[in-house]
Amino acid sequence: MSEQPQQQPIIHPIFEPATSTWQYIVADPSTKSAVVIDSVLDFDPAKNAIFTSTADALLALINEKGYTVVKILETHVHADHLTASRYLQARLSSSSSGGNPPELCIGKRITQVQERFARRYGIEKTEYEGVFDRLLDDDDVFRVGEMEVKALHLPGHTPDHIGYLIGYNVFCGDSLFNGDVGSARCDFPGGNAHDLYNSAQKLLSLPATHRIWTGHDYPPGGESGRTDPVPYTTVADQKRSNKHLKTGTTEQDFVGWRSTRDAGLAEPKLLHQALQFNIRAGRLPAATSTGGDRFLHLPLKIAVSDGLVW
Incomplete structure (x- = not known):
């Protein structure tokens, strides 16, 4: 008797256009146990206001499908959007039978990023220590219903970055983008273009038909470019057409190009808000004792040619 093929997960890709982020709900078809990967909390920088429309849409889909979310997964500390992980955990805990909250999970090197x-930003240790329920080791394997999930360390964009291998699918976060977009920047603290090249080779060494689900998409548009976001390509597609990492690209060429490119990039619009929020796993900053306001710190840039500070 031949071995039965592994049952593949149900995957719901949900695109958040304001930050060009792909969020994922991944469910075991047998048990309806599920995970959420890289959720987004809406933020309006003009009003300094958080709102939850995108996260509430995830919750509505989870409820519609009858899923039980057992883990909320992050690929890394995002610098371009605020995570909805803690908000989702609170909502799902209050609505689940027995009140068991889903675990918030991230790679073990998160502690280095939190401390940095x-x-x-002057954040007290009490505000970020222990905010994640589980820190995943390299190649950790856990089960979600009958699905097996493996954590893959994929540094380069950030040092804590991991991906999740589920069946023939890998959710790679900001390691690889679609072929006409290429790869993620490596100029954040702890980022490293050599590491990203090696992480890409790890992904591209998977079987050709494996699907690589990315954390963002930025359709190039134009006369010959596509305009609609796409959540995944296959390993074969990436090896054939990724403009930064296709077959034949040397590490030296990639690192040289990536370093030059990164030197000219502007910082993400929500960089400071996102980092402060996300090292707390999406928990709100502590309220002040007077007025109950909650604050995020923004650096003040002083544009004085002679460097005078007054």
Whole structure:
């Protein structure tokens, strides 16, 4: 008797256009146990206001399909959007039978990232220590219903970055983008273009038909470019057409190009808000004792040619 093929997950890709982020709900078809990967909390920088429309749409889909979310997964500390992980956990905990909250999970190197940015923004250790329920080791394997999920360390964009291998699908976060977009920047603290090249080779060494689901998409548009976001391509597609990492690209060429490109990039629009929020796993900053306001710190740039500070 031949071995039965592994049952593949149900995957719901949900695109958030304001930050060009792909969010995923991935469910075991047998048990309806599910995970959420890289959720988005809406933020209006003009009003300094958080709102939950995108996250509430995830919750509505989870409820419609009858899924039980057992884990909320992050690929890394995002610098371009705020995570909805803690909000989702609170909502799903209050609505689940027995009140068991889904675990918030991220790679184990998150502690390095938390410490670095807590120092930068003056965040107390009590506000970020222990905010994630599980720190995943390299190649950790856990089950979601009858699905097996494996954590893959994919550094380069950030040092804590991981992906999730589920069946013949890998959710790679900001490691690889679609072929006409290429690869993620490596100029954030702890980022490294050599590491990203090696992480890409790990992904491209998977079987040709495996699907690589990306964390963002930025359709190039124009006369010959596509205009609609696409959530995945296959390993074979990436090896054939990724403009930064296709077959034959040397590490030296990639690192040289990536370093030159990154030097000219502007910082993400929500960089400071996102980093402060996300090292807390999406928990709100502590309220002040007077007025109950909650604050995020923004660096003040002083444009004085002679460097005078007054």
